[in-house]
Amino acid sequence: MDVGSNVVQSTQLKLDEQYEYKKMEQMAHGIRQRVLELTIEKNGCYLSQALSSAETVAVLYGGLMKLGESQAPFDAPAFGGIPGNSNKDYVTGAAYNGPTGPGYDRLLISPAHYAVVIYAALVESGRLSPDSLKEFNVDGSIVEQIGAEHSPGFELTTGSFGQAISQAGGIAHARKMRNEEGRVFLFMSDGELEEGQTWEGIQAAAHYKLDNLVVYVDVNGQQYDGWTKDVMNIEPINSRIEAFGGTCVTVDGHNIKELVKASQAPTEGKPLFVLCYTNSAQGLPELDYRKPNLHFVRFRDHEVEQFKAILEKMKKGVR
């Protein structure tokens, strides 16, 4: 056995002791179940995003990131107005992720329409009450369909794609200048790689050697109009990012162990990108037939009973 594989093995052993994979798996299952339930109740939701990213988000909230206790109310409060000088009490939804000071990791969400996945993960990690999910897409609620910085778990307003990576860069740069402990995790989706600003952001993060920036990308290969390869090809993502000065790791986005281990990849003074290749119908193969048109899932009348039955099975833990 060569020395290299010894190192890999001992790293794996350490990770196995440090992280609760089983808990993360259960969280991913919980995310899928809760979002399926909302899709039925609300007659439509960003369900495929939950199916593809459940493991990634579960890993982030399930112990991979160093997050403190939630600083926000367990029940999501009503919308309290936009940031501004007449709104002194304004706090961002980052309070649900805990304090933002030195030593803590930060989670920033780029694809704001994945909000429901974040809300479900907050519920699964005990930071948000299950009842708060009932406020999803209700007028006057902060549990908005497309999250903004007042929404639980959100620190940035990123519904306009490509802006989060630059804002995350600014935050990571500030922490770097202050020699502050703690990494900045950015969760992205693959379609955003079509935006020019994304590449400006990667370029700048590489220029300033932001090895405290970790980007998990949900590569589900789909976007609103269809397969990403048909709408506007972004592959090969890996070599494109490396050419721009980032470190890139490719993983099976449904494999908890791989998702955890990727965060430990050596970065050599570069921002780290973890490409999580995923299936947009993972856990619900009944939706396979709709691919690649899964951006927003609304069940047809004749399907409702079928998916209600699936939901009951998920609740009982028999699927």
Added chain:
Amino acid sequence: MVEFVNNPHSQNMVRYGKERENVLVLSGDLTGSTEIAEFKKQLPEKFVSMGMAEQNMLSWAGGLAREGYVPFLHTFAVFLYRRPYDQLSMSVAYPNLKVRLVGFLPGIMTPGGVTHQAIEDISVLRSVPNMTIFETGDATDVETVLDATDDINGPVYIRMLRGRLARLFPKNEPLKFNTARILNEGDDITVLSSGICTEEAMKAVNLLKEKGVHVKHLHISTLKPFTDERVVKALKESKKGVITIENHSAIGGLGSAVAEVMAENGISTKLTKIGIPDTYGHGASAEYLMRKFGLDALGLLNTIEKVLDRNLNITEEQVKAFDLKEEQEDIKQTQLEAL
């Protein structure tokens, strides 16, 4: 005698940055042209090169500001609001962050042509919530505008002047937030001017004194908010009308702000807006374009004649007698070099 100051922003940015811990200067690859080369030399640890990537620079600044830094973004004005408008709006203005946008070459200040001329910046940014807008008109304004931003807990856009600038206002009278400078008293007509047009209006007002026309003249340096009681009072006092003159499109800038105030206060007198008349500029000297669009002293005088329905027998020679000739040549030279 008028004092002239070389590159007042250059020295002022260094002083301001030295006095404040969290100040950063971000450059969009126009360090020399935006007078921050000296800052980079003296405070390299506070200087951040962002390259030619303005969308990224705006959002990056938002990230830095969220962490307690106060970034001062330096580039030509067009590259702060026109190219990265979405980023300005969503990454900076919506979260009400302390980001300072220092925009150079406002209006028709540059022979760089339409791509470099910020003619609708005030119009665009006045409608952005949380935004504060300043415009500088002389060396004193430039030397004091940064200090005026200290207490503004939100984004600020500054129309900045560069090069060799006249000191039109006393050195010990700093630019004050939302406070017009009253430069002349009179009740025949009220003139509100901003930016480089104030120097032109001052010339015209002085000439009009000789002709027996009494002008109330206000210099406006805060375009948003626009709630200064001095302005409301001056608008109410005018017997024969109100004229605005600005280095900006006649739509959406100072003239429009004045129109709104007049309408909201029920002030029923005629308003004449002098500005770039709903058109784009082109590559030519500031002097040439100001003449073309009537943004100069002669243009204002011609307008006043029309408003008063009086022939004041004004000749170009009479206007030229009030010029600051030698120094204007210098300013032009600096602009050409920078491009």
